Amino acid sequence: MSTPQKRSDVVEVHWEHAITWGVIGVLCVLVGLAILRYGGIFESFSWPFLAAAPLLGAYAVYRALASRKEKSYTVACPYCSHEIVFTDPPTEDFVCDSCERRVAVYDGRILDVTGVTCGFCQALNYLTEKTEVLICEGCGREIPLLDPRTGEMKHAPKGFARVDDDSLYELLLLDLGRDREAVINSLQHMLALNRNQIKPMLDELPASLLTGINRRKAEMLKAQLEASGATAEFRPLGTSAGA
Numbered sequence: 001m002s003t004p005q006k007r008s009d010v011v012e013v014h015w016e017h018a019i020t021w022g023v024i025g026v027l028c029v030l031v032g033l034a035i036l037r038y039g040g041i042f043e044s045f046s047w048p049f050l051a052a053a054p055l056l057g058a059y060a061v062y063r064a065l066a067s068r069k070e071k072s073y074t075v076a077c078p079y080c081s082h083e084i085v086f087t088d089p090p091t092e093d094f095v096c097d098s099c100e101r102r103v104a105v106y107d108g109r110i111l112d113v114t115g116v117t118c119g120f121c122q123a124l125n126y127l128t129e130k131t132e133v134l135i136c137e138g139c140g141r142e143i144p145l146l147d148p149r150t151g152e153m154k155h156a157p158k159g160f161a162r163v164d165d166d167s168l169y170e171l172l173l174l175d176l177g178r179d180r181e182a183v184i185n186s187l188q189h190m191l192a193l194n195r196n197q198i199k200p201m202l203d204e205l206p207a208s209l210l211t212g213i214n215r216r217k218a219e220m221l222k223a224q225l226e227a228s229g230a231t232a233e234f235r236p237l238g239t240s241a242g243a
Helices: 007-038 040-068 180-191 195-202 215-227
Strands: 073-076 083-086 114-117 124-127 169-175 207-213 231-236
Touching: 007 040, 007 083, 007 195, 169 215, 180 195, 180 207, 180 215, 195 207, 207 215, 215 231
Parallel strands: none
Antiparallel strands: 073 083, 114 124, 169 207, 169 231
16 A cells, blocks of 8 residues: 655645756757857757757646646544645555644544553553554553453563663664655654755765654654655664764
């Protein structure tokens, strides 16, 4: 399944192409006219530029008009009620632009969330019917859940252990993987930046994404990037890249 596409992201891509090809079309006109005016015996070289200009301009107009014809499908985040507009009904989990929580989707429908209070620290946590294991966002302890199918308690994997860690970490992006667009979309939501701000960060890897975050947040964001096909890691602040 493909990552749900937000309409704003798709429209932005259309306008990127429209502006790029429109500018190239204008440059073709200018170069063609310059050769025609000053080229002398080489004025015939102006015709390919002048012939390409209207085609490029037409394509730019097509992409601009296509941005207005994109379909829209609005869903509300079950956590904060923020409205998110997609091009099609989402078929996979996605991250809310406002509260940055992962919204669960099952069989084409947004799953309702239920609030659960941690018995250890009284922090409020949320779960859906897809939740297999619930780890408290406040204290990091496992909150016992009852499996309605078996009537038994669900448990975290055996490898999970609560670690009291007050260190601050840096999140690094090491590799984009195969799906560049999925990673860009993930970074947009994670860093609250637009595509043009994200792209320069990807030119030189590894790239530092966030610094001064706790271990729990670093683990969560690393998992989010890896779900998009990227490779990421987090390091304690002060640790060099070669350590």
